[in-house]
Amino acid sequence: MSRRRTLRTPQDLLDAGLISDARAVDEVARAYAVALTPAVADLIDPADPHDPIARQYVPSAEELVTTAEERADPIGDAAYSPVKGLVHRYPDRVLLTPLLVCPVYCRFCFRRARVGDAEATMTEAEMDSALAYVAERPQIREVILTGGDPLMLGETRLGALLARIRAIPHVDLIRIHSRVPVSDPKRITAALARLLGDGEKPVWLAVHVNHARELSPAACAGLGLLARAGVPLLSQTVLLKGVNDTVETLEELFRALVRNRVRPYYLHHPDLAPGTGHFRPTIAKGQALMRTLRGRLSGIAQPTYVLDIPGGAGKVPVGPGYWDGEGATVTDPQGGEHPYLPG
Known part of the structure; x- marks a missing residue:
């Protein structure tokens, strides 16, 4: 029903x-x-x-149940926020959070202590300050819209924001992180797809999807609209115990994504958000899953398994290693070791 x-x-x-x-x-x-x-x-x-x-x-x-290592700001946004609504952790890119509301609220969200606050939507003055910060720093080449969910802004407000960012000469591209294509696919209209696909500076859309069943017919139709409008599509997935922590489930998801023209981008190890310990597998489990997938999936269906270091030090790959320089061996996807002596 x-x-x-x-x-x-x-x-x-x-x-x-x-x-x-x-x-x-x-x-x-x-x-x-x-x-x-x-x-x-x-x-x-x-x-x-x-x-x-x-x-x-x-x-x-x-x-x-909150454990000792969990924290309200697990990836250290606050420490790298020079002005309200903006996070500048890496030299060449910034996060911009125009609002903190979402169509759905994931129980493992790393911003779960903040999202859901409609009053936290950035004011015009706050947006002016954030964009002035970007305009004054030519090393910033990418602006990432996150939140909350930027596609909750509506086409008029989103279009105005994209135009302002595109007008900054040194910004090469815009990235949007969104759950909307799977959680509220009716919002993905032909007009929105044209808005994102138009313009000389590209908008890349990173879709958060964790299970193949989230790719409903409506979701796939929305992704098709976006792809046909020329919007480059990536996916972000969180490795979650009891949701997708089997080889079969991840393989089904990544195959479904590439069928829908979505390139798997990141497989995130869950962050240390409060009350989320029941979702976190071990990193060793994630590495074992990725090692098995290496032998079963095309390279275009392989995301990078990453950990966002607590406190704001940044994301790093934590996937399995295959090359042993000391032993001069390389391990194949099935676990077999082979000698390799580079010239």
Whole structure:
């Protein structure tokens, strides 16, 4: 049955048959934002207690368990924010967070302590300050719109923002990180696709998708609109225990993405956000998965497995190694070792 209203409260989830006791998640809902769009809710099988879509979006009491290493700002945004709404961690690119609302709220979100606040949308003066910061620094070549979800801005506001960024001479490209194509695909219209595809400076869209079932017919149709409009498409996936931490699940996802003209870009190890320990596999598990996928998938379907170092030191690849310089051997995707003596 189609659910036409975004689910935002424990009672909504109970009425939809997605939880059995609203009181069990009341405290979670008070601490962290809750929202499931009809598009997401329709993907969930309420009869499956291990449904991988539900695990990503439906709150659980496990989120109330915070471990010692977890932190509200796990990747150190605040330490690298010279003006409100902007993060400048790497020399050549900045993050810009025009708003902090999303169509859905993922239970593992690394900004979960901040997202959901409609009052945090950047004012015109704050945006002026952020863009002036970019304009004054010619080393900045890329502006990444994130949040929240930038595609929640609406076409008029988004178009005006893209035009302002494109007008900065030294900015070569814009990247948008979004969950909208899978969580609220009706927002991907032909007009939006043209808006993103037009202009001399490209807009790259990185779609957050963690499971092949999220690529519904509506989602695939939206991705097709974007691809045909000339928007380069990447994907970002978070490796999540109980959602996609098997070779078969990741292989199905990455194959589905390339069929839809989306290049798998990053497989993220989960960040140390509060209350997310039940989602984190070990890095060794992730490396083993990537090693197996190397022998099963084309190179264009292989993302880079990365860890965002806590505190703001940046992302680094943490995938398996194949070359042993000391032993002068190389390991094949099946685990066999071979001698290799470079000239």
